[in-house]
Amino acid sequence: MNFAALSDDWRYLLLGTFPDGPPGGALLSLILSAVSGVLSALLGLALGIALVMGRGRALQCLRVVLGFLRAIPVLLLIFWIYFLLPVLFRIDVPGSFSVVCALSLVSGAYLAHGVAAGLQAIAPGQWDAGAALGLTRWQVLRSLILPQALAVMLPSFVNQWVTLIKDSSLAYIVGVGELSFLSTQVNARLMVHPAEVFLLVGAIYWLMCSALNLLAWAVARRSQPHFAR
Incomplete structure (x- = not known):
């Protein structure tokens, strides 16, 4: 393998045309992932919180919507936002916007169930203690339950963000110049080094995801004292 052939392209894969132009490559992948x-x-x-505090028909509707968002592929939701909204509302939808919306909605649906599980993991006695102090249910949630549950939920949040980095590669399908899109450009120009190009791109994704995995591990380790108590 001849990775030296990529010596003129690695900066383009990392940054795109930035700072002379808009961000691209791995930098844009990180921006899309961070915003999402x-x-x-x-x-x-x-x-x-709505899953835990909701009641009646509103709660049932919320569960149906969350189930729908968790069931459909992210790619399909990107297509709907990018191609369907302009037809329905006569507006121009940028590719980056459609990707961020799709990733945020799907990831938010997954995190909602994680948040609900974290809140429900707190001992019921905490709710009773807050009520005994004269606090409303929402005051108990804000002051007692949520601060404790956040320590339990943080590792799951970081793990979901790792998934966002990988799913940001779907942006190439609507022409967004993130890492996967630029790698196809580089491969089309070089023609004879596809293995080197995509091995390098895989290594970049691995480094970005590994950095967040280390963060998830550090957060989980820091949260251990909370479980001990």
Whole structure:
């Protein structure tokens, strides 16, 4: 294998045309993953609380919506947002926006169930103790339950963000210049070194995901004292 043939392309794979142009390559993959990670965390937290606190028909509808988002492929949701919204609302939907929306919705649906499980893992006596102090159910959730549950949920959040990095590669299908998209450009130009190109791209994804895996391990280790108590 001749990795020296990629000496002029590694920077393009990492950054795209940045700083002379918009971010691309691995940098854009990280940006898409980071934005989707923040939005999915907020969405998952809100929907997870709704799963625990909701009642009646609203709760049933929420479960149906979350089940639907968890069941459909991310790629299909990207297609729907990118191609269907312009037809329905006569608006231009950028590829990056459609990818972030799809990743945030699907990841948020998965995180919602993790949040709900984390909240339900707290001993019921905590809720009773808060009620005995005269706190409302929402006050107990905010002041007693949620701070304890966050320590349990954080490793799951980080693991879901690792998945987001890998799923960001689906952005190539709508022409977003992230790492997978640029790797196909480099491969089309070189023609004779496909193994080297995609081994390098796989190594970059592995490094990014491994860094987040280490973070997940550190968070889990730091959370161990909470379980001991």
